[in-house]
Amino acid sequence: MALTGNGINELLTLEGLAGGASPLHRLHPRAKLLATAAFLVTVLSFDQFALGRLIPFIFYPAVLIPLSDTPFALICKRLVVALPFCLFIGLSNLLLERQTALMLGGFALSFGLLSCLSLLLRACLCVAAVLLLVAVTRLSELTAALRSLHVPAIFVTVLEMTYRYIGVLWGETGSMLLAYRLRGGRAKGVDLRHAGSFVGCLFLRSVDRAERVYAAMRCRGYGGGALFLQKRPFSPKDWAFCALIPALCAVLRLVDLGELLLRLLGGV
Amino acid sequence: MHMADALLSAAVGGTMCAASAAAIGYSVTRIQKDELSEKKVPIMAVAGAFVFAAQMINFTIPGTGSSGHIGGGILLAALLGGYPALLTISAVLLIQCLFFADGGLLALGCNIFNMGVIPCLVVYPLLFKPMLRRKTSLAAIGAASVLATVLGLQFGAFAVVLETQASGITELPFSAFALLMQPIHLAIGLVEGLITAAVLGFVHSMRPEIMQSAIEGSAIGGGVPLRRVLLSFGAAALIVGALLSLFASAYPDGLEWSMERLAGTTELELKGGVLEGAAGIQGATAFMPDYDFKSPEEEGSPLGTSTAGVVGGALTFALAGGTALLISAVKKKNRGAKATA
Numbered sequence: 125m126a127l128t129g130n131g132i133n134e135l136l137t138l139e140g141l142a143g144g145a146s147p148l149h150r151l152h153p154r155a156k157l158l159a160t161a162a163f164l165v166t167v168l169s170f171d172q173f174a175l176g177r178l179i180p181f182i183f184y185p186a187v188l189i190p191l192s193d194t195p196f197a198l199i200c201k202r203l204v205v206a207l208p209f210c211l212f213i214g215l216s217n218l219l220l221e222r223q224t225a226l227m228l229g230g231f232a233l234s235f236g237l238l239s240c241l242s243l244l245l246r247a248c249l250c251v252a253a254v255l256l257l258v259a260v261t262r263l264s265e266l267t268a269a270l271r272s273l274h275v276p277a278i279f280v281t282v283l284e285m286t287y288r289y290i291g292v293l294w295g296e297t298g299s300m301l302l303a304y305r306l307r308g309g310r311a312k313g314v315d316l317r318h319a320g321s322f323v324g325c326l327f328l329r330s331v332d333r334a335e336r337v338y339a340a341m342r343c344r345g346y347g348g349g350a351l352f353l354q355k356r357p358f359s360p361k362d363w364a365f366c367a368l369i370p371a372l373c374a375v376l377r378l379v380d381l382g383e384l385l386l387r388l389l390g391g392v
Numbered sequence: 393m394h395m396a397d398a399l400l401s402a403a404v405g406g407t408m409c410a411a412s413a414a415a416i417g418y419s420v421t422r423i424q425k426d427e428l429s430e431k432k433v434p435i436m437a438v439a440g441a442f443v444f445a446a447q448m449i450n451f452t453i454p455g456t457g458s459s460g461h462i463g464g465g466i467l468l469a470a471l472l473g474g475y476p477a478l479l480t481i482s483a484v485l486l487i488q489c490l491f492f493a494d495g496g497l498l499a500l501g502c503n504i505f506n507m508g509v510i511p512c513l514v515v516y517p518l519l520f521k522p523m524l525r526r527k528t529s530l531a532a533i534g535a536a537s538v539l540a541t542v543l544g545l546q547f548g549a550f551a552v553v554l555e556t557q558a559s560g561i562t563e564l565p566f567s568a569f570a571l572l573m574q575p576i577h578l579a580i581g582l583v584e585g586l587i588t589a590a591v592l593g594f595v596h597s598m599r600p601e602i603m604q605s606a607i608e609g610s611a612i613g614g615g616v617p618l619r620r621v622l623l624s625f626g627a628a629a630l631i632v633g634a635l636l637s638l639f640a641s642a643y644p645d646g647l648e649w650s651m652e653r654l655a656g657t658t659e660l661e662l663k664g665g666v667l668e669g670a671a672g673i674q675g676a677t678a679f680m681p682d683y684d685f686k687s688p689e690e691e692g693s694p695l696g697t698s699t700a701g702v703v704g705g706a707l708t709f710a711l712a713g714g715t716a717l718l719i720s721a722v723k724k725k726n727r728g729a730k731a732t733a
Contacts, residue, residue, distance in 0.1 A: 134491060138491055160497065161497075179705045186712040186716035187715055209395075213562045216564050250398055250496050250497070251397075254493065276420040279479050281433055286480070287441075324590070324595045326445060327591065
């Protein structure tokens with residue numbers, strides 16, 4: 125039986141993408157992490173009606189996503205997860221705030237519409253930025269960056285191992301579900317009455333598995349820390365990227381690009 | 393409920409990241425005091441992966457769909473202990489945010505606080521543990537799990553409301569938003585609580601030592617529960633205080649009400665000194681100290697309140713789209729050239 129749930133496929137897709145070889149993949153993970161953080165903070169520092177000021181930030185995903193060979197379709201898929209609640213808040217703004225902000229032709233645009241659109245744009249930008257980060261960086265690189273940023277080692281280890289165990293436990297759950305289905309008259313899901321023993325059993329099997337894996341790791345010399353850590357220095361390219369993105373964000377935070385563009389066009 | 397980045401302002405997101413980082417740091421020091429900490433790491437990691445695996449199981453709950461919240465904070469805290477559970481949940485949330493777009497990266501602080509710190513470091517030690525300290529019968533486990541899960545989710549949902557309101561993103565009035573969120577999460581909490589109770593009951597009957605060692609906080613020498621309770625009280629008060637003081641600057645009227653509500657149920661000391669001290673800490677830890685909540689009128693309408701603004705925005709949009717198309721076209725061409733060469 126194939127594994128149910130498309131979550132594992134998503135993990136595999138991203139892992140495949142992160143193994144690519146675009147210019148972005150080759151950058152230092154810490155540089156990418158800092159650039160992403162700068163982008164997120166800048167985008168979120170605008171107030172809720174700042175639709176016009178947010179639009180220039182589309183350049184970040186618009187330039188970097190094709191550069192990194194990340195399929196645009198992946199972003200749409202991820203937006204499906206992130207959008208519903210944002211949409212709810214956005215629509216409630218649309219309904220509750222009806223004061224006219226500006227007239228465009230014959231149409232009156234309300235503040236609610238502005239905040240709704242800017243909320244959705246914000247959601248797209250943030251989702252795209254995070255996707256971009258994981259699509260060009262392997263988790264092992266990310267965790268190495270976290271270690272070098274002095275995130276507690278025990279937390280980073282838990283993070284790495286959790287990620288690695290997902291596939292293992294997914295298989296364990298798959299075989300349990302198969303057994304349940306075969307003996308339970310091919311029921312579609314697990315009956316709620318059996319939820320406790322099913323999930324509890326899964327947990328106990330997981331713990332047993334963890335103990336076996338841990339014993340095996342100890343036998344192979346594992347001592348709690350990271351065994352292999354490729355230290356790679358910051359290259360000039362990394363420095364450039366690390367400086368460029370936050371600088372551009374700062375400029376866009378201070379300068380209204382749309383207005384500037386208009387003024388330039390008007391001057392011609 | 394995972395918050396997305398778009399629902400937060402940078403100030404609230406940054407503050408909550410700092411608060412959650414402090415809670416994680418504190419948990420790490422507590423775990424490292426434990427001699428068995430190294431041995432606990434694989435179990436913590438497996439418990440995290442277990443959350444993902446449990447999401448794969450389709451429970452047939454009449455009338456509702458998914459069961460995405462099975463690996464709730466209380467369940468993990470009961471199985472691992474509060475501090476390890478917080479680390480596990482943080483790792484799970486980080487993976488969900490990075491690989492499944494469930495919750496944002498800057499919103500991670502909020503999500504860890506709402507779904508990790510509140511159940512693991514507040515509700516678990518203050519409600520769940522005391523309820524089971526005397527005896528761990530099946531009935532006691534059931535009552536404690538349902539109560540703790542419901543309460544944890546209620547606080548978590550309320551924190552979501554506070555954080556969204558403090559970010560100034562929504563036009564929903566505070567009370568309406570809260571009235572919407574709390575009942576929904578009451579229902580979710582009841583279902584999750586019952587499943588948690590069933591799972592814990594099963595684990596208890598099979599391997600009673602797992603929960604027992606979590607409750608005793610294994611190998612941290614006896615006689616410290618009071619200090620631990622006081623410490624977690626203090627940390628929670630500071631963190632909640634920092635949040636409330638943020639909230640207070642945005643909505644002075646809502647503060648009294650929300651304080652009464654929070655203080656009435658958790659008995660936290662939030663008046664006077666603590667709140668002022670928290671405000672100072674918040675000022676020092678905030679990502680952008682000078683970023684405060686101005687009304688849109690004060691800042692001047694950002695879209696230029698004119699058609700020109702719209703045209704400028706559309707132009708930028710078109711330019712960005714054009715750039716994206718151009719780059720992909722060039723890339724495709726290069727790839728084609730490489731393939732034929």
